[in-house]
Amino acid sequence: MKIAQIFSLIAGLALVPMAMSATATDSSAEAKIKQKLQDTLGVNISLFQDSPIEGLYQVLTDRGVIYVTKDASKVFHGNLYDLDNGMKNLTEAALLGPRVSMLKPFEKDMLVYKAKNEKHVVTVFTDVDCGYCRKLHSQMQGYNDLGITIRYLAFPRSGIPSANADEMQAVWCAKDPLQAMTDAKSGENVKASTCAIDIEKQYRLGMAFGVSGTPALILKDGTLIPGYQEPKDLLRTLEAKL
Template identity: 60%
Template sequence: MKVRFSLALIAGLIFSPVTLAANSTGSIEDKLTEQLVDKLNVDVVSMEKAPIEGLYQAVTKQGMLYISEDGSKLIHGNIYALDNNMENLSDTAFNAAMAAPRLEMLKPFEKDMLVYKAKNEKYVVTVFTDVDCGYCRKLHNEMQGYNDLGITIRYLAYPRRGVPSANADEMQAVWCAKDPLKAMTEAKSGGNVKAASCDVDISKQFYLGQQFGISGTPAIVLENGSVIPGYQPPERLLKTLQRAL
């Protein structure tokens, strides 16, 4: 999970030590949450004990943070399970804690999604996509295969070169085209989509992806709010959905 922190937040980590006030009240979790919100201005989704004794893990909309029990030390990084095939425990915890919030965060964007609806719909997935990435194009080329298996694909934009960029402008043109579904196919085939403007804000979709912990495309959001990174062919995605839902 790659988390992008602002310069202001990084400066906060360096110059604003997180310490618990001697006269603060409430649980340790509440105190630590208050410190992070006050000093770093992050949105804390959950706070609980970490897999390492003496640490608490804070799932935030800006990523995963670890804080010492006394509130004096802060760690930004991943914890791995050496005894379980190097499982990334940070990713696992982040994905689980963010599942329900992700679903709520997606709702305002539903009106802007590009939807390739399955005739006999059984599953709906939301894919953060980029018009230039090879595996995004591969997924798009197999759209009929997903739809035939009852999987509806909904697209949101995640320009890998960031915002602003020519990449983001290209995706803006797709979303603002007269026929966005046709424009997406054209763009992912290497064609040029005529620049256009509309009320859709690609940057908001991109920043939503960052809040989800996405760092590459395609990234597939399931109906339970979990995220599957990378491309999955139709049959494999179907099996993933059958196991997960």
């Protein structure tokens, strides 16, 4: 299998604009590896560092983490686990900090259902049509009553472009986006309108985070929790992080 084919197995090929991490302190060898990854795989690199395995670099790209040999001849995409540390997912751990920093520019575009007595904030990549997204939304008051603020970003499961993405664009551009989200998740049609919100960028961010389905929950420390959790279950998860 060609190296470029590896990524054809990953859902979606959209790219998230990221700044290359190459600096004046990079060795020429590392710079050449970065360039080869860009040219061969078409990825953008945001972090390039030694991995926990000797002889491998760990590279954070707009499609998640990949590992590349130091001679740039071999690359693999997948999770790395620590057998001596309770099967800790080292790949997931590598994404925590970057997810937190990458979320910051998107805060102004999030649809926020704020808890009155806020104790926790959870960012949810959501889709207006998925069943568990609708279930989560129907329990919004339950999350809020427990002090959990829910912030939405769009992740249209049908990809970009699609009717699904257009529907979510209409929600974000509505005069009252919070009500429009409730209407859409109740099966109502939200009238299309235009605005400066870029749903595609939100979708691409989710791809970079490793989101493959909805809902996908991002906690304050950058942890990704795939799937739905009842309000009380989510609270227990959040409190266990403290």
